[in-house]
Amino acid sequence: MTAVRYVFALVLVLLPLGIGAVIYTPDDLRLVEFSREVDPQEAAIRVNAPREAEVSVLLRSTVRGVEVTADYVIDVFRRDPLIDAVRTGVVDGKAVACSIAGAPETGVFSPPTVEFGRDDLRAKVLVSGTLTLSDTDGYIERPSSYHSGQVWERTLRVRTEGVSVVELHSDEGPALMGPDRIEFTGPINRYIYVSVESGSTQWTGWSLSQGPALWHIAMGVPWLLVLFLGYRSRHRVRGPLRAGAIAYVFSIPPLGAMLLWIPSTAGVILSGIFMVAPVLTLIWCRAVRGVEPLGRQVQWLAFGALVLAVGTAAALLPAGSALTLIGGGAAAGASLAAAAWIAGRRSWAAIAALIGVTLVCGAPLVDFLVEQSALPYGGFALLTLGLLAAPVAIGLAAAIGARRKALGYTIAVVVSAVLFLPAAALVVDAVDTVVRDYPRRVTLAFATDAAAILVAALVTLLIVLIIRLSTDAHAYADPIIRMAMFVIVVIAVIPNSVSTLGQVLALLSLTFTLIWLVPANRADRAARLAAIGRRTHVRLVRLEIWQRLVDQVARETHRTGIARAAAGEVPLSTLYGTWSASVQPARAGINLHEAALGSGGGFSPRANLLAGVGAAAALALPIMAYEASLIFFSPGTDLSGQSTLELLGDGRSVLRWVVYGALFGLFYPALRGDRPIAKASALLVALLVPELLAIVLTPAASAEQIAFAVAIRAGQITVLCIGLGLFWEWRLSRSAGLRWGQLRDFRKAGALVTPVTTLVVAAATTVVTALAGAAVAAILQGPAGISGVGEPIGASTPR
Secondary structure, eight states: OHHHHHHHHHHHHHHHHHHHHHHTOOGGGSOOOOOTTSOHHHHHHHOOOOOEEEEEEEEEEETTEEEEEEEEEEEEETTOHHHHHHHTTSSOHHIIIIIITOOOTTSEEOOOEEEEOTTSSEEEEEEEEEEOOBTTEEEEEOOSSOOTTSOSEEEEEEEEESEEEEEEEESSOOSEEETTEEEEEESOOSOEEEEEEESOOOOOOOOTTSSTHHHHHHHHHHHHHHHHHSTTOOSTTHHHHHHHHHHHHTTHHHHHHHHHHOHHHHHHHHHHHHHHHHHHHHHHHHHTSOOOTTSHHHHHHHHHHHHHHHHHHHHTSBHHHHHHHHHHHHHHHHHHHHHHHHTTOGGGHHHHHHHHHHHHHTHHHHHHHHHHTTSTTHHHHHHHHHHHHHHHHHHHHHHHTTTOHHHHHHHHHHHHHHHHGGGGHHHHHHHHHHHOSTTHHHHHHHHHHHHHHHHHHHHHHHHHHHHHHTTSGGGGGSHHHHHHHHHHHHHHHSOSSOOSHHHHHHHHHHHHHHHHHSOGGGHHHHHHHHTOOHHHHHHHHHHHHHHHHHHHHHHHHHHHHHHHHHTTSSOHHHHHHHHHHHOOOOOSSSOHHHHHHSSOTTOOHHHHHHHHHHHHHHHTHHHHHHHHHHHHSSTTOOOTTOBHHHHHHHHHTTTHHHHHHHHHHHTGGGSSSSSHHHHHHHHHHHHHHHHHHHHHTOTTSOHHHHHHHHHHHHHHHHHHHHHHHHHHHHHHHHHTTOOHHHHSOTTSHHHHHHHHHHHHHHHHHHHTHHHHHHHHHHHHTOOSSSSSOOBOTTOOOOO
């Protein structure tokens, strides 16, 4: 019977590994055959193989006008079907340049040639061409369609002789930019359109709005909030969050400076810090804190590193593949855990699941890193391979050392040392990585992906923290919930591509307006207001309505009492009694208005948060729908090649409207003001400043365009904020068992001004949403084609 159990367990172990081996077999090991129904040229182009391109474009002034020449170098593996297709004449130069490297179809191209490397592992396909300009304007990159065989990465360098670039249109900003040179790195753009003028313009050096420095500075703002806003918290999460924030923030100044002058070198350093950080953390636990690697803290650390590694692998793949990986990894882990349980070793079940998830989910990333290890920057790839397997080694050591601590610790040290030996390759690669241009763009991409993944992990942790803390009204007394919500709001507002200094200033202004909107000294007051129960809320709202009636009597008495007393109609004693009964003495602290209409309404903070999210989603639905259509469904957009991380980054700004509603709902008792409309007005002021500042400080638009975009965005924010205030007023009245009309007298013109105005603005905004979205997008994201406002030199920057 024991043998049967072990055989069955072995089958369960081999099943997920066999499936993973079949699914994730590298493409260059599979047999490529051309179908009879598929054009051989298209088949060679569409092969999903790792290809990289180096494109050099020269804009030169001649007696016949501006001449544009381009050289395309496609770097491929030796087994790529494109090699045989070029040698046999199946693929011509135009197909290579246009369909693979993104050249405009209007160019004239030479026949392609093939050169093999010294190691015979890689080859280069070479094509030269002449591009067409209309007088002084034209495309230098405009792929006809997004074939799956396009290059994964390309570097486009544009130089000028006798002319200067005065205007640039592109959907992604350049890495380097000046009047005589432009450089793009990363995926192929949908279009790059330039305008040039004869003569030379004096180069004034790099500006702060160039290179990826601004994006990294913006991504550091949430960590600054973690560091400074939560320092008084007593929550157990405060320590780890502040430790991570300190490590991140202290790397910003030197990295920002190097990104300003030598972007690629700083990218190398940042990616190195991200990859080595887990190793340093383990050393810190052992040497500084005296924590044994076999302890529970490091087991959780290993599990966290594993989750981050798996999340990274999933985030860097297309969304559909990521879902497949998560499901396959979970199934593999469950199979291995079941195998361990059947074999009778229940203590090994968790470790088996850990190994299964790492092997299966990490397979695509491992496949990619193995291919990258043969390239000049292979040290980084090998180091990442070690990081993927390190959690397994630590977790395995923890399980083995349950009874034999010395043996478990020895195994952990030996395995970890072997896994991290590839880090020595960094020394060999250092000179080549920093000096040569070829590997720079990859290490810089590692840096930006690392920063984005860390922020995504931070947001996930903070969302869970807020949901757990928001069940109790006393959560407002601890500043950590305030810090967590502020960080989520700031991250939602960060653009996916920071191109101007104005965007960073707008982001910084948002942090100050949030601090003003939710003052720290209102924490205890908010806790008392949020603790008001449903029955107390009913009594307070009824008292508020009665007090309004009393106030009306007092005003009427003051208005008519003097004339009636002078005429002898009313004795002064009667007038005094009526007046004194209507006067309420001034009280310090929470007044009746705030207690009735500024409290949680008998709901928990979590219920108010969800209500704010739902109301904001309904109010901003037209705006969000159009913004999402611009990002994900505009003509020429291809989502199949985008990673999950890129899709989340693109959709982050769309969700900021919902995050604003969550902020209003969660912190309603703590917001400035004593009633819904007053609190909504405070939110309006806090949001108008950063939202409009980002538009006003855009240097590439005319005054008329900026004024129009400012008016539209102000209307959108007004609809959201005042709509939230009116919804909250209705919600508080319903919670008290009253009609909304009993709380707001709709028979009076003054009470109707705000609702009617809001409805009119909402209707107008809904009708002109397409026009409004196009106007604001034209200001903040640049034109969608050649018609529009061009960006001056230095005004556009990638992440």
